[in-house]
Amino acid sequence: MPLHVLPAPAPALRSVLAALDSPAAVREARTPALRTSAGPFTAEAPLPVHVLDGAAKAGVPPRTRLAGWRFLIRCGERFIAMAEAMVTADGWAFSRFSEGPYVVSTERALRQADSLPTAYQPRLLSVPELYMLTLWLHADPAADPALGGAPVSADLLVPLAPAPPGIAAHVPRRAADLLPALTVRMPPDPLLGSPAA
Template identity: 65%
Template sequence: MPLLVPPAPAPALLSVLAALSSPTAVLEARTPALRTAQGPLDAELPLPVHVFEPASVPGGLPHARLAGWRFHIRAGARVAAAGETVATPDGWVFSRFSEGPYLASTERALRQAEPLPATYQPHLLSVPSRYMMALWLHSVPRADAATAQPDPADLVIPLAPAPPGIASHRVYRIVELAPLLSAWLAPPPLAGSPA
């Protein structure tokens, strides 16, 4: 079934398009593929980026906080980079252009998700403490992307490179990863307290 990509906030898209039309922003980007791209550049495939935080209930699913939007930057027939935005008190602003293994891995994970039997809303999720990125397939395809929260029916495809003990590009049910994610997200014990 097809993935239902949520619409990005207009200011997020406009900020990426403004950066793409700025020769300075493109030339100063640390993305060789973007600097050498020929032809028009376009922002497509907006994916909300969520940071996972500890569950509010012991043993529950982690909480998701919308941290930004990532757009694939297409140069002709290929994706050359990603354009990222972040929320500020004044609204969505352009953050940076990036490339690297997560870009190709995201494309691969999206292709993996296309033939799944149900319809999902794709999100990216980040677990910064483990340098982990994953494609989060939310089982409520028409949910508000800004407020979406993990559901037991959701799937997760870790992107490569994945942390030790997690297989990249394997489709996991989120409940399979929840105990590990909860352990990773738990605050460290206070010094001098029993662990």
């Protein structure tokens, strides 16, 4: 069943397209692939990026916050980079270009998810403490990605490669199974002190 990919906010998309069209207008340098490719470039597969907060705090359920929208940048037949727009006090602004293994991994996970029998809304879930990024397949395809919350038990999480040691990349897991496994890997909350102290 096809994924239900929501359109990105128009100002977020415009900021990314402006950065692609006018590289001198942004402070962030283009990636090597963008510098060496002739173009034209297109911004595709818009995904809201959520950051997992509170996963390391005992007794506090994890929550997410919307941090931006990420786009895969296509040149010709392949994706060569990503571009991100972030939410600011004044609205949406271009954030950065990136490339590397997450470009290929995101494309692979989206293809994998598109073949599932259930409809999902694709999002990205970042777990900064573990240097981890997952494709978050939200079970409610019509949900507003701007709302906070956390993955629910019906959601699937697909760790992208490279994944932390002991976590298999590209293996979809129920959020109810993977989130507790991530929580025990988190560093202790510095405000609570180290268990070794």
